[in-house]
Amino acid sequence: MSDLTYLYCVVQREKAPPLARAPRGLPGTGTPRAIDAGRGLWLVASDAPAAGYGEASIGRGLQDLAWVSARALPHEAVIEFVGRSGTVLPMKLFTLFRNDERALEHVAGQRRRIDRLLERLAGREEWGLRVLIDEPRALERAEASARSEAKGASGTEFLLRKKKQRDLSREVIERGGERAAALFDELSRRTDDSRRRAPPPGPAGRRVLLDAAFLVRRGQVKPFHAAVRKAAGRLGRDGYELTLTGPWPPYNFVAESA
Amino acid sequence: MRRREEQAMEILEGADQSLLDVIDHVLNKGVAVSGEAILGVAGVDLVYLRLSALLCAADRVQPRSRKK
Numbered sequence: 001m002s003d004l005t006y007l008y009c010v011v012q013r014e015k016a017p018p019l020a021r022a023p024r025g026l027p028g029t030g031t032p033r034a035i036d037a038g039r040g041l042w043l044v045a046s047d048a049p050a051a052g053y054g055e056a057s058i059g060r061g062l063q064d065l066a067w068v069s070a071r072a073l074p075h076e077a078v079i080e081f082v083g084r085s086g087t088v089l090p091m092k093l094f095t096l097f098r099n100d101e102r103a104l105e106h107v108a109g110q111r112r113r114i115d116r117l118l119e120r121l122a123g124r125e126e127w128g129l130r131v132l133i134d135e136p137r138a139l140e141r142a143e144a145s146a147r148s149e150a151k152g153a154s155g156t157e158f159l160l161r162k163k164k165q166r167d168l169s170r171e172v173i174e175r176g177g178e179r180a181a182a183l184f185d186e187l188s189r190r191t192d193d194s195r196r197r198a199p200p201p202g203p204a205g206r207r208v209l210l211d212a213a214f215l216v217r218r219g220q221v222k223p224f225h226a227a228v229r230k231a232a233g234r235l236g237r238d239g240y241e242l243t244l245t246g247p248w249p250p251y252n253f254v255a256e257s258a
Numbered sequence: 259m260r261r262r263e264e265q266a267m268e269i270l271e272g273a274d275q276s277l278l279d280v281i282d283h284v285l286n287k288g289v290a291v292s293g294e295a296i297l298g299v300a301g302v303d304l305v306y307l308r309l310s311a312l313l314c315a316a317d318r319v320q321p322r323s324r325k326k
Binding site: 252 | 277279280281283284285
């Protein structure tokens with residue numbers, strides 16, 4: 001069987017991207033090489049043996065997190081390397097074509113969309129934000145504040161406060177979704193683009209309220225971080241946790257719907 | 259105030275990004291790939307992988323001091 005063409009990314013550059021020092025890429029594949037797509041566009045790809053990267057092999061491999069991991073990291077490493085030399089459109093893991101010609105055809109067919117995307121992505125990076133609520137902790141905090149108010153109260157007052165305490169707990173949790181949405185809107189206004197992804201149902205007690213990606217202009221990263229930090233200060237009091245990851249190549253901003 | 263922020267927020271940059279975060283980003287979650295030219299995995303349901311990536315990453319979010 002002949003080799004397939006594994007595509008890492010498309011990069012905008014006048015000359016071929018320097019790949020002599022590029023990471024090795026996925027296990028079993030050839031060293032990454034540049035393919036000229038014309039008018040300042042290059043594909044960064046490598047030869048992938050059909051035996052290891054055919055549909056069946058990938059289908060089997062996807063059942064195994066370790067197998068996927070061993071390919072996800074080199075994929076990301078190559079794209080990050082290329083990203084230092086120009087604006088990249090990162091491909092998702094396992095973007096494979098039968099050969100170079102097919103890869104070039106695909107890119108030529110999408111050329112207008114690609115050019116538009118490159119313009120929007122130039123000088124920007126992706127940052128990921130997750131907001132979680134630790135429900136037991138949120139409840140504990142709400143209860144503690146209600147308890148301190150209830151100190152030394154009469155029986156009736158105590159019961160009233162107990163009720164208030166329950167309402168408070170419910171409110172902390174119910175309002176989580178609203179507060180996450182408000183944060184997303186606020187950060188969306190500060191950034192060039194944003195995507196909200198459907199958060200998965202978390203384990204009991206730890207709910208992912210927000211899973212979002214933001215496209216941030218390089219010069220705006222500091223103020224963006226400051227805004228997230230400010231929100232963390234505000235939300236942290238009530239049992240929320242924020243995780244910011246990045247900078248990423250703009251994986252979430254190259255989808256077909258983008 | 260500062261202390262509270264540090265507990266509630268974690269910034270993971272470059273080498274600090276977890277493996278699962280990487281997987282979460284690079285996986286094709288059913289993005290339409292056009293034509294038979296592509297042997298990608300658009301048809302494969304990867305939701306479970308993304309889920310475990312997110313959940314494991316979530317476990318890591320323990321209060322600890324912010325870097326730098």
